[in-house]
Amino acid sequence: MKRxxxxxxxxxxxxxxxxxEVSLSGVIYTARDLAHQELSDAVRHNRKLPxxxxxxxxxxxxxxxxxxxxxxxSCGPTTSSRMDDxxxxxxKVGLKGMIGKGPRSPQxxxxxxxxxxxxxxxxxxxxxxxxxxxxxxxxxAYKKFGPEAIYRLEVEDxxxxxxxxSAGRDIYKRKAG
Amino acid sequence: MRKIxxxxxxxxxxxxxxxxxxxxxxxxxxxxxxxxxxxxxPRARGILQMxxxxxxxxxxxxxxICQDTGLPCVFVKLGQEVLIVGGDFLKAINKGVEEGYRKGxxxxxxTAHPLKRKTTPGFSPAVVTVEIxxxxxxxxxxxxxxxxxxxKSALRMFKPSEGPEKIKDFIxxxxxxxxxxxxxxxxxxxxxxxxxxxxxxxxxEALLRPLKRKNSDKIVAKLEKELLNKINRLGIGxxxxxxKTTCLGVNVLTAPTHIAGLPVAINISCHAxxxxxxxx
Numbered sequence: 001m002k003r004x005x006x007x008x009x010x011x012x013x014x015x016x017x018x019x020x021e022v023s024l025s026g027v028i029y030t031a032r033d034l035a036h037q038e039l040s041d042a043v044r045h046n047r048k049l050p051x052x053x054x055x056x057x058x059x060x061x062x063x064x065x066x067x068x069x070x071x072x073x074s075c076g077p078t079t080s081s082r083m084d085d086x087x088x089x090x091x092k093v094g095l096k097g098m099i100g101k102g103p104r105s106p107q108x109x110x111x112x113x114x115x116x117x118x119x120x121x122x123x124x125x126x127x128x129x130x131x132x133x134x135x136x137x138x139x140x141a142y143k144k145f146g147p148e149a150i151y152r153l154e155v156e157d158x159x160x161x162x163x164x165x166s167a168g169r170d171i172y173k174r175k176a177g
Numbered sequence: 178m179r180k181i182x183x184x185x186x187x188x189x190x191x192x193x194x195x196x197x198x199x200x201x202x203x204x205x206x207x208x209x210x211x212x213x214x215x216x217x218x219p220r221a222r223g224i225l226q227m228x229x230x231x232x233x234x235x236x237x238x239x240x241x242i243c244q245d246t247g248l249p250c251v252f253v254k255l256g257q258e259v260l261i262v263g264g265d266f267l268k269a270i271n272k273g274v275e276e277g278y279r280k281g282x283x284x285x286x287x288t289a290h291p292l293k294r295k296t297t298p299g300f301s302p303a304v305v306t307v308e309i310x311x312x313x314x315x316x317x318x319x320x321x322x323x324x325x326x327x328x329k330s331a332l333r334m335f336k337p338s339e340g341p342e343k344i345k346d347f348i349x350x351x352x353x354x355x356x357x358x359x360x361x362x363x364x365x366x367x368x369x370x371x372x373x374x375x376x377x378x379x380x381x382e383a384l385l386r387p388l389k390r391k392n393s394d395k396i397v398a399k400l401e402k403e404l405l406n407k408i409n410r411l412g413i414g415x416x417x418x419x420x421k422t423t424c425l426g427v428n429v430l431t432a433p434t435h436i437a438g439l440p441v442a443i444n445i446s447c448h449a450x451x452x453x454x455x456x457x
Contacts, residue, residue: 064282073244074240125360
């Protein structure tokens, strides 16, 4: 199990190989369908983004509401391919990591290689367990979208698998090939 | 006539929503444990163990098993000798859904208009299926359906002559297409017969049947077994990362259909197949 920290340093991205099991600590931002539409629209129209994405990691996740004595509700990954059409825009402005579940489009895979980024898999349907690895959480943008708002999360030892590494190697393609 | 108060329906639905979302069905847990015992791919084993740990964690902290607490599907069997008093039946159900989802800290995932969107989502309305049955009882089942897997639903209208082999090919193809995105290992619901819409509804209803219960219809039981074995030979595995655990069970429901048709619908559930029911 490799330990890595977010925001991601170039060196640590390069050290990751497809299939590696990693444990991530640091800051990550949630964003799913609606937030992606908004962020991508802002990039395309040269508007200021509500968060700076340089070297950051986005987690495709819409958590359940928080119970009073907990940091966050259940918070597992959602299907990544729904974000594919918006991902290039975010990589262009410095996004370095994505966490989700399932395969990505060939375009996204190529862009991950081009921008030297990385795509991680989290285990789908493990939201309760994953919530225990979140130490702080607060909404930082698009509050009105409810679960689709952008949350800033501080995570500790968040368990992930490298799905596509910075050389463009894809865990799903490798398996099929 | 036996009178049942709308308030009672609200409170039962509320409890069922929380129970379904926080306590993984015992038949699903059992199937996961059996799969773990049989699985020899190390990564698949690790993931299956995590799924069991997740279910225990959800139960312990009364947390949602999955953050996608689904679109609540409510199946009602209403005895014809029951009279609902004290309020509107559908409203009572939706009120129960809202109450349960709020109390249980479950996610508001329902967008009021499918095209408008961009508003704060709500908890309801549920999709309610009512069947009038004999007797003086009321049976309520809540199945919160996550959309990672619901998005992989499919329907095909076969020719009557095509039969089981073609149906199997269709199901296998759809399961392959669902792949890792629908969170395998799956539970596959299949509806065969009736009309296109009814077949789709049957496919979802099939997910309510406990996994270990064998189908009483011999032809259908054989089809279920063959499909299960075939799907598990696809090698998709937990999270689509390989292994022999791709499917925990196949449940098929059939209904009489027209001489000119053979509708077949598939409704895939992720490994977090959640439902809870009560009879009063």
